[in-house]
Amino acid sequence: xxxxxxxxxxxxxxxxxxxxxxxxxxxxxxxxxxxxxxxxxxxxxxxxxxxxxxxxxxxxxxxxxxxxxxxxxxxxxxxxxxxxxxxxxxxxxxxxxxxxxxxxxxxxxxxxxxxxxxxxxxxxxxxxxxxxxxxxxxxxxxxxxxxxxxxxxxxxxxxxxxxxxxxxxxxxxxxxxxxxxxxxxxxxxx
Ligand SMILES: [Zn+2]
Numbered sequence: 578x579x580x581x582x583x584x585x586x587x588x589x590x591x592x593x594x595x596x597x598x599x600x601x602x603x604x605x606x607x608x609x610x611x612x613x614x615x616x617x618x619x620x621x622x623x624x625x626x627x628x629x630x631x632x633x634x635x636x637x638x639x640x641x642x643x644x645x646x647x648x649x650x651x652x653x654x655x656x657x658x659x660x661x662x663x664x665x666x667x668x669x670x671x672x673x674x675x676x677x678x679x680x681x682x683x684x685x686x687x688x689x690x691x692x693x694x695x696x697x698x699x700x701x702x703x704x705x706x707x708x709x710x711x712x713x714x715x716x717x718x719x720x721x722x723x724x725x726x727x728x729x730x731x732x733x734x735x736x737x738x739x740x741x742x743x744x745x746x747x748x749x750x751x752x753x754x755x756x757x758x759x760x761x762x763x764x765x766x767x
Contacts, residue, residue, distance in 0.1 A: 656699060
């Protein structure tokens with residue numbers, strides 16, 4: 578799908594739905610003055626820039642104008658991870674899984690990252706502080722939880738999450754071709 582042509586140049590070939598074509602055309606039209614040539618590569622680049630910014634904001638609470646943390650700590654028993662903690666952890670961990678294998682190599686995963694209570698598990702009263710939270714890919718998050726609580730507990734949690742996802746999916750009944758739907762991230766703490 579993505580083939581290098583020359584240094585810094587790639588050829589992208591893909592089949593898109595009519596809805597995506599309409600969106601591309603509308604974006605190109607709306608960019609009219611800023612982008613008189615209507616260069617599709619430039620339109621796609623600007624669209625992706627916005628998408629990435631939005632996803633980083635949702636996932637890692639990235640913002641250009643961060644608010645100071647509230648002085649009150651997170652409510653006891655709440656799984657909520659405050660935005661300033663998300664930002665600090667994502668920055669410190671470089672948006673990458675922090676699992677390090679026995680041979681010293683760090684997991685390179687940057688997909689499906691989740692916030693993991695590393696020192697004291699949430700279920701054991703672990704707090705949502707940057708000291709206690711790190712980024713883990715879904716696989717290594719699951720591994721850590723399994724290690725801490727045993728396989729049965731993890732299997733139950735996975736089944737619960739799957740059922741919840743299915744309920745949301747049915748409730749939402751997405752229209753065909755919603756290519757930019759971004760609500761399927763799972764990054765609940767454990
Ligand atoms: Zn990992």
